[in-house]
Amino acid sequence: MTTDATTTGPGEALRPHAEDAFAGELRALAAADDRPRPERWRLSPRSVATYLLGGTLPDGTVITPKYVGPRRIVEVAVTTLATDRALLLLGVPGTAKTWVSEHLAAAVSGDSTLLVQGTAGTPEEAIRYGWNYARLLAHGPSREALVPSPVMRAMAEGMTARVEELTRIPADVQDTLITVLSEKTLPIPELGQEVQAVRGFNLIATANDRDRGVNELSSALRRRFNTVVLPLPATAEAEVEIVSRRVDQIGGSLDLPPATDGLAEIRRVVTVFRELRDGVTADGRTKLKSPSGTLSTAEAISVVTGGLALAAHFGDGVLRPSDVAAGLLGAVVRDPSADQVVWQEYLEAVVREREGWKDFYRACREVAA
Template structure:
């Protein structure tokens, strides 16, 4: 389902994830045991995408999800209370408001925790008993919820962002960590971007022009060079911007350009439609990132005939 292929009956299944098969095999094998799964990686490495599709494939439901933030408290993880019922009848099952995690334990299905490290460390540690004992004490009504067979947790976290909280050693031990890397090769990244642009374009009723792959190659080239800090041939060292310039951002740039060319141009995607989107993805810091991009334009793109249009239009926008 995730990696694609052909079934015994000849049905062709499109891949949902393009990357190392062993990574997905490890993730599935982890969920087949009683250990929780933590998908770790920089932003834009398809952590949420893989998490969602794993939950859909295994449990048939990917909607039991908790978005973790700095404001997430224990009540949003364990259970809450209907205060009208609580005041009228006191603590009772009827007054209890189940969270997605609570419902997953009842149903024996997977629960997704997005951006686990955004939560405070004290809130994170409420998961320890749930993961180790597969039970949730409810002391207010002198009861305990025992997880049904099949319950597990898929969490995602990124290791390169600001405002994250380190997991405690006790909680780390209860997760099997699988690191999702950025695409190894340029061809893989182009393939991922092209597939998602085609799928999303169809969903948005945007016509995908025939020259889209050549423009994707140029956008991916710019992103990979700035992200890696050197040109593809390794001859020129470059300064890197503050952003991640991930595959997901390359997809967003292409969709933005596709929409702009569909509504405000003749439908053919080109540097004019893409330049402002590329700059928006690269220049997160108006001083530092702008200087990085200007230097890249002058030292690299200016010398490439195939990128001449990008050089001129991006300079105009800057």
């Protein structure tokens, strides 16, 4: 994606698009890529997988991992995009569905911005097309008066479109995608025309299976997708790595201290999240009650980022227990009546007795008082 003089440059953006933030890596991968590429793809499928999973190129360029998880999951996702089937990334909140979707689109098409954000109020026009009503009233229906959706643009240009939170979109609007995905065409009955998808077009949708207020996909629509389930991190070390990497990326744009300086606290946050999420301590000896929230990796990233901001602006720049305690409380106690009891029991039965966690226990007790 390019920017012009009227837009914010990649170096100034608070959160650059993937194709801007990792432009150097994408250029290096394209230069070293000697494998066949599907029509209009910027990289071969193998290089797209390398971009997501990380690696070292023959010239020594290091490609940083964007996703830490099973390689086969990424390979299946990339291969799906090289076929005529759309890709549905499914998983609990915080399993990097949006993150993977964005990076897949950036690596395949060089543009991750052809995005439809799903909500309960998403209209049909967001997926099909809308109208410039001033031109429509002045001159009647015409292609000049038509406002293409991101999906229509992706079809016409052979790009990758993204639909976030597909199951939050009303069911009748979801089904607008059936013709797009099965016939690879988008009718425009007002003009007696249609837009046919050119080679290179595909669509990535994300959905989570634990959220409230969702609209189940119809069987007809689900058949148009190849579903890939993104799991929670398999091990504590993998989750620590994910949190550390993502916090460093976020902190870099906010001038925060390196996350690696607070690795001990990151490990503690991840341990707390995993134990409460699993309902058992890491050693398997003590069963625990789980709170009402999901305690996802994304929430752990938020807690650590907030802690680093506290350390940078109101401390000595080193992440300490007092910096993450309040964020932890807010993440765990979503339902004040039920979750407060869960948190207190965990503090007294586990945290207080754990060797080396005294400062952490005191900090959590202070904010919970």
